[in-house]
Amino acid sequence: MGKLLALILAVITAVSAGVFIARVWWLPPDISVLGAGIDHQLGETMVASGVLFVVSQLVLALFVWQYADVGDNRPIKTFPGGATPMVVMATVLVGIEILVLTLVGTKVWAGIFLSPPDPNALHIDVQAEQFAYYFRYPGPDGKFGVPHPELIDDGNGNFFGLDPANDTTARDDIVSASLVVPVNRPVLLTLHAKDVGHAFYVPDLRIQQDFVPGLVIPLQFTATETVKKEIVCTQLCGLGHFNMRAYLEVKPPDQFAQWLTEQAAQ
Amino acid sequence: MRTKHVASFALLALAASTIAAGPAPRAGSVSGTVTFTGTPPKMMKIDMAKEPSCEKQHPTPVMTESVVTGPGSTLANVVVYVSAGDQPGPAPSATVRYDQKGCEYIPHVAVMHVGQPLEIYNNDQTSHNIHPLAKANPEWNKSQPAGSPPIKATYDKPEFIAVKCNVHPWMHGYFAVLATAHFATSDGNGKFTIPDLPPGKYTLIAWHERFGTQTQEVTVGESEAKADFVFKALPY
Numbered sequence: 081m082g083k084l085l086a087l088i089l090a091v092i093t094a095v096s097a098g099v100f101i102a103r104v105w106w107l108p109p110d111i112s113v114l115g116a117g118i119d120h121q122l123g124e125t126m127v128a129s130g131v132l133f134v135v136s137q138l139v140l141a142l143f144v145w146q147y148a149d150v151g152d153n154r155p156i157k158t159f160p161g162g163a164t165p166m167v168v169m170a171t172v173l174v175g176i177e178i179l180v181l182t183l184v185g186t187k188v189w190a191g192i193f194l195s196p197p198d199p200n201a202l203h204i205d206v207q208a209e210q211f212a213y214y215f216r217y218p219g220p221d222g223k224f225g226v227p228h229p230e231l232i233d234d235g236n237g238n239f240f241g242l243d244p245a246n247d248t249t250a251r252d253d254i255v256s257a258s259l260v261v262p263v264n265r266p267v268l269l270t271l272h273a274k275d276v277g278h279a280f281y282v283p284d285l286r287i288q289q290d291f292v293p294g295l296v297i298p299l300q301f302t303a304t305e306t307v308k309k310e311i312v313c314t315q316l317c318g319l320g321h322f323n324m325r326a327y328l329e330v331k332p333p334d335q336f337a338q339w340l341t342e343q344a345a346q
Numbered sequence: 347m348r349t350k351h352v353a354s355f356a357l358l359a360l361a362a363s364t365i366a367a368g369p370a371p372r373a374g375s376v377s378g379t380v381t382f383t384g385t386p387p388k389m390m391k392i393d394m395a396k397e398p399s400c401e402k403q404h405p406t407p408v409m410t411e412s413v414v415t416g417p418g419s420t421l422a423n424v425v426v427y428v429s430a431g432d433q434p435g436p437a438p439s440a441t442v443r444y445d446q447k448g449c450e451y452i453p454h455v456a457v458m459h460v461g462q463p464l465e466i467y468n469n470d471q472t473s474h475n476i477h478p479l480a481k482a483n484p485e486w487n488k489s490q491p492a493g494s495p496p497i498k499a500t501y502d503k504p505e506f507i508a509v510k511c512n513v514h515p516w517m518h519g520y521f522a523v524l525a526t527a528h529f530a531t532s533d534g535n536g537k538f539t540i541p542d543l544p545p546g547k548y549t550l551i552a553w554h555e556r557f558g559t560q561t562q563e564v565t566v567g568e569s570e571a572k573a574d575f576v577f578k579a580l581p582y
Binding site: 209210211212234235236237239243244245251255256257258318319320323324325326327346 | 390391392393394395396397410412472473475489508510512513514515516517518519556580581582
């Protein structure tokens, strides 16, 4: 029986590792400038944790194979070297591993979250709400109207709480239910949540960021391919969470300019 | 024997009441046109990309409906009702139907008498969560997956209730709950007719979701009375 358990352990370990090595359920191809760094970091993390996983599981299987059926049912009274040093050592080792991974990964993370936005970045304001996203472009005047949460009126299309009656910069703001961006141009999103926590996740861009009500969270990316991809919410935000999505459309610069002109004309 | 007595009593009572009321006076009606002056706000295109089953039902994009205008500066979706002068009566037993179709509310404004049964249908291939934002009446919201039976509801107090869908933020409509059975909603040409109004003096109120209310006194005889309403429109 013990030998069978050891075999099952070994098989589970091999199959789990194989799924990752063969990249069976891997991420979609990267279409962003920062994606390569994230993929590299993800690879390092996978290798580090994967090697430890395989080694520890195989050692466990080996010990089960060796000692499970010895016929000695006496409980273990002593532990070689004592249990406390063993636990302390394991904790320290795992802690060091996580710390090293964090330090190495910080560079990539900071590249996304801590670097100042590119001066040429296209600034788009994002409102997330149960259960949709809305994207706001500053319009021909290049200025965003000031949002007033108390003026938000979904049924009349005022998702950002703009005040066009008194705020002339708000009159030409373009609001879209799809995120349309030009290819190869840095994009700066400022994320707002109207009601509860939401998330912005586009696996192809390798970015995933929460929306937090009350905070304005900047998020940068540069898309390198003209595609249409889904943006999904990955924070359970209510009964319609499953249906909270929008589309990211990356267009060539001329088509993007044309789209923007069409939107502004409406 | 007992049943027979009861039956004859009922017949007697019915005859007495008919005699007391006398022949019903010929009912008149009020009709008119609702127009606006000024510049109404521009309606916005609704983007339903996130709900493909609804988007494909609309070959041309749907616009927001808070101000629907017709030819000649006429105004649709204005509820005109008798606010004073008529006799309170029981709620009509006919069910008011409210549809969710193509991720829109149809009609945009559903008018009903206090206590009148209301049935809300989901005709879409997606879930809706209807949320009437009642203040005088109890507020509720109900989820309705595709293929669910209609939601039944009634409202006990007169109120104009904004309606939204908790799943599709662009969906927007109104329940107009009135204490009178005499009402009409202006059509795409701004025209309305309140039928079956006994002769008498009445106060009419015209309500528009964006432009507020207008009041007018009207005297109804045996022919059709006229009452036109003019709203002041603002672009923002």
